[in-house]
Amino acid sequence: MIIKDLQVKYRNIPLLVPFKTALRTAVDIDSIEVEIMLDNGIVGLGAAAPTVVITGDSTESIMSALAGPIKKALVGLDLKQFQTTLKRVRLCCIGNTSAKAAADMALHDAYSKWLNVPLHAFLGGSKRIQTSMTIGVDTPEKMAWDAEKSVEAGFHLLKIKVGAHPEMDIVRIESIREAVPAGTMLRLDANQAWSPKQAVKLLNEMEKRNLGIELVEQPVAAHDWEGLKYVTEHVGLPVMADESVFSAKDALQLVSGRYADLINIKLMKCGGIAEAWKIASVAEANGVKCMVGSMMEPSLSVAAAAHFAAAHPNIHYMDLDAPLWLSEEPDHLTYDGEDVLLSGRAGIGLV
Structure with a gap:
């Protein structure tokens, strides 16, 4: 060996x-x-x-x-x-x-x-994996059309990118809400684009309009931990830290100070499965649920993240649609609508 x-x-x-x-x-x-x-x-x-x-x-x-x-x-x-x-x-x-x-x-x-053995079996689990589909930031009309097509393709969880021209964000979400069935759950991802006060104002207004939002990711700049905490304490929606958390040390600080309600783990941020496992376990010990997500990545690395998501008991949310955006067919995993299916072969597994 x-x-x-x-x-x-x-x-x-x-x-x-x-x-x-x-x-x-x-x-x-x-x-x-x-x-x-x-x-x-x-x-x-x-x-x-x-x-x-x-x-x-x-x-x-x-x-x-x-x-x-x-x-x-x-x-x-x-x-x-x-x-x-x-x-x-x-x-x-x-x-x-x-x-x-x-x-x-x-x-x-x-x-x-x-x-x-398959990687998820080595890691010790095999839970069902259901991914959201990402709706890129665009005009309200284009985003509503993309959302409608995603639902038709079998996705009931939509991750909505917002933050570019924040003054349009409420209109964007309302347009999507009108285009998709009532049971479709929306997750927002601002990618650090809002100021703390702007985030609170927008999110409270969206909640007042009952737009079916499940959570919001990284509403403020990655380094602005106090701003993140301000948003967490002043909105009813769960707030998820993404770009603010790169390591188990970051996760420990975040959960200890209650800076956010949730954590998004990505292998490219934390350096792999070993550190990802520590982050999820630190969060679990403090009652904070985690998501496994990805950047725009090849299917091999997304498959590795999916194996980790299937195994760790504190992974409650998945955002693993990146291979569906690529011009080549997914490898190492397959998609059946929103269900992500892992290979039964040893390791990460070739389909």
């Missing part, structure tokens, strides 16, 4: 349509894929995608970290010392959470392949 080599590959994958948020518009993604080769022939697979405006990781920095300090830290180690290898990835360099996530999932893939 000696790690003999680590190889890094790059692909660019166009999106079917542009993906628009308050932070950026994406038309394609860079997929950085890693292979970890063991001396017994097992190959562990992982992947990452850069989202510079959130993680600070670029394509170049991810590839450099994987081919440099991460490879140096891993080659020659015995993967039977599994926790040691995960720790070596975490400590080999500062930051670079996306690169670490790719290596972490490749190690998890290889180890569960050695055990000949």
Whole structure:
């Protein structure tokens, strides 16, 4: 079980349509894929995608970290010392959470392949996974049309991107509410775009209009923890921290101070499954429920997140629709409407 080599590959994958948020518009993604080769022939697979405006990781920095300090830290180690290898990835360099996530999932893939079990079974669970479908920020008419088509495709949870031109956000949500069945649940994601007072005003007005909103993600700037707490304390809707939480240490601070009601965990932010598990457990110990989400990523990394979501008991929400935006068919997992179906093969699993 000696790690003999680590190889890094790059692909660019166009999106079917542009993906628009308050932070950026994406038309394609860079997929950085890693292979970890063991001396017994097992190959562990992982992947990452850069989202510079959130993680600070670029394509170049991810590839450099994987081919440099991460490879140096891993080659020659015995993967039977599994926790040691995960720790070596975490400590080999500062930051670079996306690169670490790719290596972490490749190690998890290889180890569960050695055990000949699906990754979620190795992690200890197999709950049903239902994802929301994201509605990118746009004109009210376009967003209502996108929402209607998503419901027709079998999605009953819609994640609505807001925040670009906040003065239009109530009209956007009302247009969507009118276009979809009453039972459709809406989740809002402002991607840091509102000020604290602006967020409170908008959310309280939306709640007064009974628009069927389940929760709101990251209403204020990632660094503005006091602003996040202000919103949490002044609105009735559950507030979810996303870009504010990168690590278990962040999660501990957040739950201790009750800065938000919920936490969104993403592998690209936290550096992989090992840290994600700690975040979810810290939150669970303090009565805070978690979501597993993703950036705009390849299906391999989203599948790894889905295995984690299926296993950890404190994952109550899932946002794993990114592969459906890509111009290539999803691999490693399949979709049946809003249901995300994991492969029964060993590791992350090829369908």
